[in-house]
Amino acid sequence: MTATALEPTVAAKPAEGRVRRVLRRHPKIVIGGTILLLIALVAIFAPYLATVDPQKVSPARRMRWPQELYWFGTDMMGRDVWSRTLYGTRVSLVVGIGAAALATVGGLALGLITGFIRWADAILMRIMDGLMSIPAVLLAIALMAITQASIQNVIIAIAIAELPRVTRLVRGVVLSLREQPFVEAATAAGTGLAMTMIRHILPNTVAPLLVQGTYVCASAMITEAILSFIGAGTPPIIPSWGNIMSEARSIFQVGWYIVVFPSVFLSITVLSVNLLGDGMRDALDPRLARRM
Amino acid sequence: MFAYIVRRLLATIPVMGVVALFVFALLHLTPGDPAVLIAGELATDADIAAIRAKLGLDQPFHIQLATWLWSLARGDLGISIFTNLPVTRLIEQRLEPTLMLTLTTLIVSIVIALPLGIISAWKAGTWIDTAVMSFAVFGFSVPVFVLGFVLILVFSLQLDWFPVQGYTSISEGFLPFLANITLPSVALGMIYAALIARITRASMLDVLAQDYIRTADAKGLATFDVLIRHGLKNAAVPIVTVIGIGIALLISGVVVTETVFAIPGLGRLTVDAIVKRDYPIVQGMVLLFSAVYVFINLLVDLSYTLLDPRIRY
Numbered sequence: 001m002t003a004t005a006l007e008p009t010v011a012a013k014p015a016e017g018r019v020r021r022v023l024r025r026h027p028k029i030v031i032g033g034t035i036l037l038l039i040a041l042v043a044i045f046a047p048y049l050a051t052v053d054p055q056k057v058s059p060a061r062r063m064r065w066p067q068e069l070y071w072f073g074t075d076m077m078g079r080d081v082w083s084r085t086l087y088g089t090r091v092s093l094v095v096g097i098g099a100a101a102l103a104t105v106g107g108l109a110l111g112l113i114t115g116f117i118r119w120a121d122a123i124l125m126r127i128m129d130g131l132m133s134i135p136a137v138l139l140a141i142a143l144m145a146i147t148q149a150s151i152q153n154v155i156i157a158i159a160i161a162e163l164p165r166v167t168r169l170v171r172g173v174v175l176s177l178r179e180q181p182f183v184e185a186a187t188a189a190g191t192g193l194a195m196t197m198i199r200h201i202l203p204n205t206v207a208p209l210l211v212q213g214t215y216v217c218a219s220a221m222i223t224e225a226i227l228s229f230i231g232a233g234t235p236p237i238i239p240s241w242g243n244i245m246s247e248a249r250s251i252f253q254v255g256w257y258i259v260v261f262p263s264v265f266l267s268i269t270v271l272s273v274n275l276l277g278d279g280m281r282d283a284l285d286p287r288l289a290r291r292m
Numbered sequence: 293m294f295a296y297i298v299r300r301l302l303a304t305i306p307v308m309g310v311v312a313l314f315v316f317a318l319l320h321l322t323p324g325d326p327a328v329l330i331a332g333e334l335a336t337d338a339d340i341a342a343i344r345a346k347l348g349l350d351q352p353f354h355i356q357l358a359t360w361l362w363s364l365a366r367g368d369l370g371i372s373i374f375t376n377l378p379v380t381r382l383i384e385q386r387l388e389p390t391l392m393l394t395l396t397t398l399i400v401s402i403v404i405a406l407p408l409g410i411i412s413a414w415k416a417g418t419w420i421d422t423a424v425m426s427f428a429v430f431g432f433s434v435p436v437f438v439l440g441f442v443l444i445l446v447f448s449l450q451l452d453w454f455p456v457q458g459y460t461s462i463s464e465g466f467l468p469f470l471a472n473i474t475l476p477s478v479a480l481g482m483i484y485a486a487l488i489a490r491i492t493r494a495s496m497l498d499v500l501a502q503d504y505i506r507t508a509d510a511k512g513l514a515t516f517d518v519l520i521r522h523g524l525k526n527a528a529v530p531i532v533t534v535i536g537i538g539i540a541l542l543i544s545g546v547v548v549t550e551t552v553f554a555i556p557g558l559g560r561l562t563v564d565a566i567v568k569r570d571y572p573i574v575q576g577m578v579l580l581f582s583a584v585y586v587f588i589n590l591l592v593d594l595s596y597t598l599l600d601p602r603i604r605y
Contacts, residue, residue, distance in 0.1 A: 130310020134582045137544030138562075142578050145566045146318055146326065222435045226548050229437055230563045245437065249552075253456070256445050263438040271433035278429070 026283055032275030039269050043089040054083040054239045066257055076251055084239040085261045091240035092221050092269060095155055099220035102159035103166050104213045108205060110163070111170020112197055115178065125171070128164040136161040140223055144232040154233050158220045169212055173205050207284040214277030218270050225266055241266045293597065293604075300593065304586050311582045315575045316360050319347070330373065330569040346373060347571065369579070370572035372565075379576040382561060389459045390546055390557035393480065396473050397542060401481035401488060402535070408485075409492025409531075410519055413500060416493075424489060431486025436545045440479040440552035447475060457554035480549045484538050491534040495527035502526075528599045536592030543581045 023030045056079060066081075074080055110128075114121040131139065143157035177183055177200070186196050227233025228242025229249075236243055241262035248258035319326050327344040328335070335343075344350050348359055363370065369379035412424035448456040454475050460468040499505065500523055508518045550559035558577065565573035596603045 126306060127310055129307050130314060133307055133311060133586045134314070134578060135540040135543045135585060137547065138578055138581055141547065141562070141566060142315075142318060142574055145569060145571070145574050146329065148329075218433070225435055226437070226544075229548065230551055230566065232563075232566045245441075252441065252444070253449060256441070256449070259441050263435075263441065267434045267438055270435070271429065274429055274433050 026279050028275045028279030029283065030279075032272045032277075032279055035268060035272035036276060039089060039265075039272065040093060042086055043093050046086045046090060054079065054087045055237070056080070076247070076255065081244070081258055081261055084244055085241070085265055087239045088241040088244060088262055089265065089269070091151065091234055091238060092224060092266065095151065095158065095224040095234075096217040096221040096269075096273065098155040099158040099162065099224075100213045100217035102155060103162040103216050103220075104209055106159065106163050107166025108170050108209060110167040111174060111205070112201065114167065114171045115174025115201075116193065116197070121171075124167075128167055131160075132164040132168075134161075136219070137223055137226055140227060141230070141232055144227055149233065149235045151234055151238065154224055154227060155220075157227075158223050161223070162216045162220065166209070166212055166216065169208055170205055173208055174201055177201055177204055211277055211281045211284060214273055214280060218273040218277065221266065221270050221273065297594065300590055304590060307586055308583060311579060312361065312364055315578050316357060318575065319349075319571060320353070320356075326571070330571055332569070343373065346371070364579075369576035372573050373570045374568055375570075379572050382573065383558065383576065383580065386556060386558045386561045388461060388557075389555050390550070390559060392462060392469075392473060393476055393546060393549065393555060393557060394542055396477040397481045397484065397545075400477045401485040404481065405485040405488035406492055406524075406531075409489040410496055410524060412489065412493040413496030414515075414519060416497060421493075424493070428486040428490045431482045431489075434482065435548075436479055436483065437548050437552045439482055440476070440549060443475045443479055444552075457552075459553075459555040459557070476549050476553045476555060479552070480542065480545045483545065484541055487534060487538050487541065488531065492527070492531050495530040496523055499523050499527045525599075529596055529603075532592055532595055532599060536589045539585055539588050543585060 058074075058079075110124060114124050134142075139161040140157045143160060144153065147153045147157070183196060183200050186200055191199070224233055224240065225242035225245070228240050229246045231246060233242055234240040236247070244262045245259050248255055252259060327340045327347065327349055330347075331340045331343050341350075348356050351359070367380065369383075371378055372382060375382065408424045408427070412421045415421050444456055447453045454471055458472055460472045462469040496519075505518060505522055508522045513522075546557065547559035547562055549555070550557045551563050554560075558580075561573060562577045564570075565577070
């Protein structure tokens with residue numbers, strides 16, 4: 001009776017399109033995701049977007065301000081800043097996603113181990129406590145100082161620096177799930193430890209890990225830029241946003257336009273990833289979302 | 293209380309022990325020979341041997357570890373490879389600018405963030421709230437050196453209000469000191485302020501929903517009194533906690549800010565040491581910064597009793 005009474009109102013409502021409904025419900029995901037998608041397209045199609053060889057040095061055209069031929073100007077070695085900034089997108093995305101993936105997978109593995117094996121928990125969590133008391137950027141810097149500069153090492157260094165926080169998150173989830181009736185029931189029914197982890201624990205870690213992974217991605221992008229900026233990150237031969245800014249640092253007073261463009265790209269990229277993370281947190285964890 | 297402080301101090305020993313071991317391990321888990329890496333590409337065999345001897349890498353492993361821990365216990369952080377000065381001396385020389393920068397940043401961030409967070413919670417759901425929270429997301433997304441460059445560009449190069457770079461000691465006059473430290477403090481403080489504003493809003497929202505706030509309102513207290521004396525005071529514990537945790541952001545940011553603004557502090561010392569691979573300095577700085585971080589968070593824990601009499605140790 002009630003159902004039939006309600007039906008007309010429900011039917012009368014969906015005048016607005018699906019896109020608008022999603023946009024209204026999760027604006028942060030849509031906006032962040034769209035910007036990020038555009039940036040990813042820039043990274044993929046960098047060679048086709050009116051760019052020249054980002055490494056091509058032409059001393060005759062040094063320090064040109066942005067103009068018709070050089071949209072973002074040229075730097076002190078006559079390299080095209082537009083091309084270098086666009087190619088820099090690749091480094092930032094690769095490092096951000098790479099470090100987030102590595103830290104998430106590593107943290108998931110360590111979190112599952114510490115959540116289920118007590119003696120390993122005691123040892124591993126003491127190590128994690130120690131690592132956590134070293135500020136993440138400083139830890140990444142220290143790790144980069146002992147290895148050769150390469151994108152791969154940058155990813156590993158940042159992932160290690162982010163690892164303790166992810167581990168702690170997964171461990172927390174595992175510890176609370178372990179006491180849940182459905183896990184006890186599974187154990188009582190004779191489900192093995194491995195199966196319990198895969199079937200019952202793992203799916204419940206996906207949502208928090210997705211959110212955390214996004215934040216790790218954003219902070220990894222900033223950390224990469226910081227590392228490159230202070231000369232301990234991506235090798236100078238590769239055009240990354242941090243490297244472009246680092247090279248322009250000494251001539252900032254006359255050539256500040258060189259710093260501006262990679263800065264804007266970096267900030268917008270990080271902003272879009274953060275928005276995506278906030279949006280997913282709101283969507284996946286309504287209880288927390290109301291508080292933040 | 294006293295017993296609790298002692299217990300907490302003892303509890304920092306294993307944490308710092310792990311940090312010390314990690315810093316020691318850094319040099320030894322290096323793929324390849326650290327001496328070769330430090331010496332650089334143009335080094336001769338004799339140079340490499342000299343560095344190896346200096347770092348004690350020619351000793352057996354257990355002797356190296358024992359020597360390292362023993363010198364740490366005596367407060368000896370080793371000798372810089374390039375300047376031949378004790379690392380502790382170098383730290384002493386560079387301490388003031390960093391200490392001042394951190395203090396001013398702390399003040400700037402809290403002065404900006406607390407009112408923003410409180411107003412945002414008070415006016416929750418309005419455009420003011422949206423504006424403040426947008427500022428917070430912005431603060432998290434703009435890296436400190438980008439902000440530093442923008443500030444220099446606008447306020448130093450275009451408007452000529454502040455010096456472009458450098459540091460003046462407070463002993464040479466307060467105004468010149470202030471002129472130099474303002475922009476770096478704002479640049480460094482932005483992300484920190486974003487963090488504090490966010491937690492202030494969240495914490496205040498919780499408190500403002502309580503019955504005693506409604507009572508305070510109903511008995512006709514001024515809004516300011518309700519927000520500050522009844523609201524903020526009860527919302528303080530999470531805020532102070534985040535201020536403590538956020539010190540990590542400040543430490544990481546100092547390294548970058550000092551590079552952008554050419555401030556001769558500990559951050560600059562760290563960056564120079566990394567570029568030159570002066571490893572004893574890098575090790576010393578990681579240890580020092582971590583120790584400061586752990587110690588501040590210990591103080592934060594202890595401050596809970598002052599902020600909330602219900603918390604007793």
